[in-house]
Amino acid sequence: MLETQHDILWTFLTLLFTVYSFFVFVNVVGHCREHKEVNTPLWGGIFGALFIVNILMTRHMFDLVQHDQMGFISWQVLAIFVILLMWGLFFKSQKIEDQSPPFVRGFFFWVTVSTLLAGYTNWLPQQRSDPPPKGGAAISKDLTVEEYAEMGRIIVFGAKQVAGQKAIGKGQCPLCHTFEPGNNIGRCPNLFGVEERSHTRIKEDRYLNQPIKVGEEDPATHVVKGKPMDIDPAYRRQGGPEMTGEDYIRESVMCPSCYVVKGYGKAGDKVSPMPVIVKPPISLSPVEVNAVIAWLQSKDTPGDFSSVTVPLPSAEDTATAEADAGEGEKKIFVTGTESIEDMVNTLGCPVCHTIPGVPGAAGQLGPLLHEKVNAPKRIKDPRYKGKARNTKEYVRESILNPSAYIVFNDEAGELFPDGLMPQDFKNKLSIDALDKLVDFISQTE
Numbered sequence: 001m002l003e004t005q006h007d008i009l010w011t012f013l014t015l016l017f018t019v020y021s022f023f024v025f026v027n028v029v030g031h032c033r034e035h036k037e038v039n040t041p042l043w044g045g046i047f048g049a050l051f052i053v054n055i056l057m058t059r060h061m062f063d064l065v066q067h068d069q070m071g072f073i074s075w076q077v078l079a080i081f082v083i084l085l086m087w088g089l090f091f092k093s094q095k096i097e098d099q100s101p102p103f104v105r106g107f108f109f110w111v112t113v114s115t116l117l118a119g120y121t122n123w124l125p126q127q128r129s130d131p132p133p134k135g136g137a138a139i140s141k142d143l144t145v146e147e148y149a150e151m152g153r154i155i156v157f158g159a160k161q162v163a164g165q166k167a168i169g170k171g172q173c174p175l176c177h178t179f180e181p182g183n184n185i186g187r188c189p190n191l192f193g194v195e196e197r198s199h200t201r202i203k204e205d206r207y208l209n210q211p212i213k214v215g216e217e218d219p220a221t222h223v224v225k226g227k228p229m230d231i232d233p234a235y236r237r238q239g240g241p242e243m244t245g246e247d248y249i250r251e252s253v254m255c256p257s258c259y260v261v262k263g264y265g266k267a268g269d270k271v272s273p274m275p276v277i278v279k280p281p282i283s284l285s286p287v288e289v290n291a292v293i294a295w296l297q298s299k300d301t302p303g304d305f306s307s308v309t310v311p312l313p314s315a316e317d318t319a320t321a322e323a324d325a326g327e328g329e330k331k332i333f334v335t336g337t338e339s340i341e342d343m344v345n346t347l348g349c350p351v352c353h354t355i356p357g358v359p360g361a362a363g364q365l366g367p368l369l370h371e372k373v374n375a376p377k378r379i380k381d382p383r384y385k386g387k388a389r390n391t392k393e394y395v396r397e398s399i400l401n402p403s404a405y406i407v408f409n410d411e412a413g414e415l416f417p418d419g420l421m422p423q424d425f426k427n428k429l430s431i432d433a434l435d436k437l438v439d440f441i442s443q444t445e
């Protein structure tokens with residue numbers, strides 16, 4: 001679980017606290033109405049104020065991330081205790097404690113609440129809609145390193161993260177990469193510790209000579225390996241002709257095949273399956289690439305930004321980037337009115353698949369999608385335990401439930417990694433879009 005996530009439980013509780021304080025407020029005012037001798041403005045004022053305090057606290061909770069929410073909830077629990085105490089005091093002072101006391105009412109309230117909570121958490125993973133994202137990716141003139149790194153984080157994960165859901169932003173990195181120690185999903189390196197590695201990699205013999213030598217040009221991207229002075233000045237950098245850790249990370253994402261992490265490449269680790277992130281479908285701008293680098297350099301040391309070396313964007317960069325601001329989060333959903341090409345690009349299939357008939361879809365991490373040929377073979381495989389009986393059913397099943405059957409990778413001599421293909425396309429496609437996509441992919445050969 002990432003500490004930048006929003007916590008469902010705390011968010012839910014905080015809403016309930018507000019509802020509860022409103023309930024008490026209404027109850028007290030009701031009493032005041034029935035008993036003419038009670039000082040209504042005084043008691044109404046006190047409980048009204050407590051209700052408002054709870055509303056403000058709830059609002060604040062929505063601005064916090066999980067870790068801080070956990071700390072803040074104790075203040076709200078305290079506020080609820082004050083309410084209960086005041087409520088008891090109200091009963092005592094009005095000599096009406098012969099009615100069921102507040103603590104008993106409180107008990108029944110919280111039993112109902114717990115039942116609701118159980119129901120809510122069951123219903124939640126499919127249905128939750130997030131509060132509108134803050135314009136977190138916007139660039140301001142007086143940007144700090146911390147804000148720049150935060151912008152990078154939003155490009156990677158999107159503006160809002162919800163516990164239990166895989167968050168994927170415009171950069172699409174979490175489709176393939178993991179970032180926490182020990183968490184791996186298969187054919188892509190875990191990027192924990194990449195800042196540290198970036199300084200040692202460039203001194204390795206393997207970096208100097210494989211798969212191309214320093215000074216040679218990568219044919220796919222025309223980047224000259226190990227020559228940071230040659231990059232477009234739009235990618236602002238610090239330092240002279242020597243490679244730095246920052247340059248290594250930038251080269252990794254702009255020219256993945258300049259250096260291929262051992263065991264993660266194709267054709268004997270000569271070709272990287274990672275997409276060039278400055279080209280479609282990802283297409284990050286120079287300012288965005290540097291923001292992602294700033295985040296990668298600082299993510300392993302929360303609160304400490306001393307390892308960040310990328311310079312902040314200049315005023316002119318800011319002007320060009322302003323147009324893109326707020327795009328950090330891209331809503332991924334297709335309705336079926338789009339062209340096939342737009343549909344697969346929005347969904348990100350070309351990041352992993354080569355799809356015949358779709359220009360630029362040259363992904364290398366998943367099987368080549370010629371399903372007219374593949375699907376009948378898969379269904380006949382004794383390993384196949386799915387429900388499909390024909391090609392269309394097989395393609396539909398592969399999209400909605402990729403783990404139903406795991407394809408064997410003949411080239412690598414092992415199964416493709418299970419869990420690499422996103423499991424949640426069912427939430428990103430309308431029924432029309434799914435039909436259209438299945439029709440198209442079933443015909444590919």
Ligand code: HEC
Nearest residue numbers: 171172173176187188252256259260261264272274277351
């Ligand atoms: C389609 C899957 C995929 C996506 C999407 C992807 N990567 Fe990668 N990445 C890989 C693979 C596979 C490698 C290992 C091969 C190589 O070295 O190029 C890699 C390598 C890297 C490395 C070098 C790691 C090291 O230890 O030296 C960095 C840095 C990196 N990726 C950053 C990113 C960032 C940042 C993004 C998002 C903007 C991203 N990647 C998106 C698959 C992906």
Ligand code: HEC
Nearest residue numbers: 175347348349352366367374398402405406407416420421
């Ligand atoms: C992050 C990488 C990734 C993305 C994005 C991705 N896939 Fe996959 N896909 C895979 C991998 C890996 C496999 C093989 C493992 C398996 O069978 O689950 C696979 C398998 C498949 C298969 C079965 C192929 C066969 O020959 O049996 C189909 C069909 C498929 N994907 C369609 C799609 C479509 C359509 C999209 C976009 C909506 C998509 N995939 C997005 C990685 C990905």
